[in-house]
Structure formats: C-alpha cells, structure tokens
Amino acid sequence: MFKKRNIIFIAIIITVLFSLNISAESDYHLRLTEGSGEVLMNIPVKVGSEFIVTFIHSSELEPWDDLFEVSEDGEMILREIRVPSTGPGVPSVLPDDWEFEIKDGYFIYDSVDIKYKTLDYIVSSISPHYLIINDEKINLVELSENWAKIKFELSK
Numbered sequence: 001m002f003k004k005r006n007i008i009f010i011a012i013i014i015t016v017l018f019s020l021n022i023s024a025e026s027d028y029h030l031r032l033t034e035g036s037g038e039v040l041m042n043i044p045v046k047v048g049s050e051f052i053v054t055f056i057h058s059s060e061l062e063p064w065d066d067l068f069e070v071s072e073d074g075e076m077i078l079r080e081i082r083v084p085s086t087g088p089g090v091p092s093v094l095p096d097d098w099e100f101e102i103k104d105g106y107f108i109y110d111s112v113d114i115k116y117k118t119l120d121y122i123v124s125s126i127s128p129h130y131l132i133i134n135d136e137k138i139n140l141v142e143l144s145e146n147w148a149k150i151k152f153e154l155s156k
Contacts, residue, residue: 035149
C-alpha cells in the first residue's frame with residue numbers, strides 16, 4: 001500500500017512539473033475561434049514573437065501581408081503592412097510616426113503600432129487568408145470553411 005501511494009505521489013509531481021515546463025515555454029496562446037465559438041487552433045506563443053496574416057487581395061490578386069507582434073499585455077500589435085501596390089485600402093497619407101519604404105517590389109509601411117485585443121476576419125476561397133506562424137503556413141479557409149468568421153485572440 002505504501003509503495004502504491006508513493007508511485008501515485010511521484011506521478012502527480014511529474015505531471016505538475018511537466019505542465020509547469022510547458023507553460024513556461026509560452027507566455028500566451030494564439031486562439032483562433034469560429035463564429036460559433038468553436039476553437040479551431042490554440043498555438044503557444046511567446047511575448048515578442050511574430051505572426052503574419054496574409055491574404056490574396058480580391059481585385060489585385062496579389063498577397064497583402066500584415067505582420068503582428070505578441071505584446072507583454074496580451075495584445076496583438078500590427079507592426080508592418082506589406083502590399084505590392086498603392087491600390088484600394090492602402091493609406092494615401094501616412095501618419096507621422098509610420099515609416100515607409102519600397103523593397104523587393106513591395107510597399108512596406110512600418111512602425112504602424114496599432115494594438116488589437118481581437119482580430120476578426122471573414123475568410124473565403126475568393127480571397128484566401130493564411131496564418132504564417134512558427135515557419136508554418138496555415139490556410140484559414142481549409143481550417144474552417146468558406147465565408148467563415150474567424151477571431152484571433154491571445155489567452156493565458
């Protein structure tokens with residue numbers, strides 16, 4: 001009986017230590033939920049890590065990239081916008097604190113620094129959206145369905 005209790009106690013200690021180690025590796029989870037509230041993905045992320053939401057613009061048929069950074073206070077900060085042209089939806093007048101350059105055929109708006117608690121996207125096969133995180137490119141339409149509403153948020 002004594003040995004069985006020791007084994008159970010040791011198993012509990014190992015489980016607790018293992019769970020603490022996993023949570024120490026990430027500060028937050030990037031949670032993607034569908035409009036119904038169903039969790040589609042829960043990706044561990046660290047403060048300072050970056051992810052990109054890219055989509056194919058429906059009229060230009062070119063990729064537009066939004067680069068976000070995970071902040072200490074659990075917000076997603078839009079750091080950079082990359083677009084191939086200055087068409088519809090692109091700022092024509094820059095705020096004073098934004099930076100701008102043309103590089104590798106892209107117009108790059110840097111130091112955007114807009115903070116979001118949540119990001120909401122409607123994804124479709126007409127204008128495919130992708131999440132690029134941890135060197136992985138995830139097709140958001142395939143993750144859910146055509147015309148799905150997907151919410152991004154950070155959680156502990």
